[in-house]
Amino acid sequence: MPTAREIMTSGVECVDTDQTAADAARLMARHRVGAVPICGPDNKLKGVVTDRDIAVKVVGQGRDAGTFPAGNLNQAEAVTIGADDSADEVLATMTRHQVRRLPVIDNDRLVGMISIADVARALPQDATGELVAALSAE
Structure with a gap:
């Protein structure tokens, strides 16, 4: 079974807490991703x-993305996975926390991100299907 490090996309860039929601959107557009x-x-x-x-917390609330701090969009606690954790733990963590993207940490340092697309490329179809079903259930 592969590890998170083997599944992840590396070279991930962060948006700083003091940058804006618009900066985060530009970073997503530049890298063609849906999250940073x-x-x-x-x-x-x-x-x-x-x-x-x-879209929902900034634009949908009539806020200015050019001035709204990206740091105000973070969660109470980031859900992460260790770089050497197994693919089974990746799937369990994504399912348990209902997240579609999972930061990968090595010694408190961000080393990559795992998305559903990464899971689909690295793991068997049945594992991907079960994850998508679990994340889509209400």
Whole structure:
């Protein structure tokens, strides 16, 4: 069974907590992704902001994405996975926390992200199907 490190996409860029929601959106557009990690001044992961977060919590609320701090979009606690954790643990964590993207940490340092697409490329179809079904259930 592969590890998170073997499944993840590496070279992930963070949006800083003091940057704006618009900065986060530009970063997503540049990298053609739907989410970026949020990092604080200490370079530690603070959360993940998604394109949906920006649409619903910023634009949908009539806020200015050019001034709204990206750091205000992070969760209370970031859900992460260790780089050497197994694919089974990746699937269990994504399912348990109902997340479609999972930051990968190695010694408190962000080293990558795992998305459903990464899971689909690396794991058997049945594992991907079960994950998608679990994340789609209400």
